[in-house]
Amino acid sequence: MKYRIYALHNYRQIPQIEKLSDEDRFNIEVVGTVLPFKTNSYVVDELIDWDNYKEDPIFILNFPQKNMLAEEDFNHMAKVLKSGADKATIKEEANKIREKLNPHPAGQLEYNVPEYDGVKLTGVQHKYNETMLFFPAQGQTCHAYCTFCFRWPQFTNMDEMKFAMKEIDYVIGYLKEHPEITDVLITGGDPMVMKGKIIDQYLTALVEANIPHLRNIRIGSKTLGFWPYRYLTDDDADMVLNAFKKVTDAGLSLAFMAHFNHYRELETEAVQQAIKKIRATGAQIRTQSPLLNHINAKPEIWSTMWQKQVQLGIIPYYMFIARDTGAQKYFGVSLADAWEIFQKAYTKVSGICRTVRGPSMSCTPGKVRIVGVTEVKGEKAFVLEFIQGRNSDWVARPFFAKYSNKALWMDDLQPAFNQEEFFFDQELSDMFLG
């Protein structure tokens, strides 16, 4: 299949777009001016069910929807577009709306960027002891954009890749100085949009550095969902697969952290072939997805997705809660509903699917999982635990928050049982003041 990108300027060339009403097309243009919009020929031709586009999860995954913006913001942008404003004005008005959408949640820019040799490593985050994130500069885009993406400011040029670097030597230097790090997670955007030659360079450099404490290389990618031909027919498909094999041949584990939002993405011939190719390199594939209203907020979707993944030899890993940024009001599921959906899905599948962890929030103190809802002496509470913590000692200690059926995120929660604060609050604020 030929890779064709569609975005705001050319999406009307998508043959199936004729099925949309004029109003729906205009809505795409209004919202697509504020939030990122990009899709491609595979998503359009093989994944979306155009006869049912209004409810189609993959359509909603790529095409901006009216309700992703607050009504007043939508109306304002619609007016700006209809008035025939020039590009600069449109951009300025779009940025004003973007600023209201919490573009930098969970202190990502400020808190997690380390230094090596006196240099700030802008393309590295080291938040949890064992795992370092690397954002290669060439991998800061994706084959299509998810409408819910929490990295959306990067794709609207608000951030201009603040979060990226090319200098693998610095990454390796930093790794060598940090014996606690066992995992490097290469992420983006999507690092698999990089040319095969670059992927090979980075992976080879990591392998040849021969760092004794480095055990796992992980790659976070949505290519299996958005462009599986990356591993089948792209010119450099074999080069990529060979680079994976170099990692596993060297005795390191390669974990391909695949992002799937719906079981539909697992059903095409292309994705199933691509999965086989990746697994044949000795890499494992693990999966992650946020829980998203309008896309996958039903237990059956998750249980089916996990079952299909396991059948294809893939390991379910994370269910996330949608972050407090961008179109969260549209996609967000309350914590109470999230737990219920998780519990219903989890209890329907066999133990081999229950490797999944969640539902989990990636927030400033760590990854907080909702273990469940309980009642103690008449007070209803969420049971929570860290599955990752800024201090690893916080991990796996149950703690309690007042039950609320409205809470969408950690910030909406209060300690339960008359506690003044959560057990980690003091230490957390000391970390940032100290």
Ligand SMILES: *Cc1c(COP(=O)(O)O)cnc(C)c1O
């Ligand atoms: C999730 C995450 C990791 C990896 O955590 P694991 O529990 O090892 O999967 C590492 N760094 C950051 C910043 C993360 O959000």
Ligand code: SF4
């Ligand atoms: S693939 Fe990942 S980084 Fe890219 S748009 Fe989707 S969620 Fe965002």
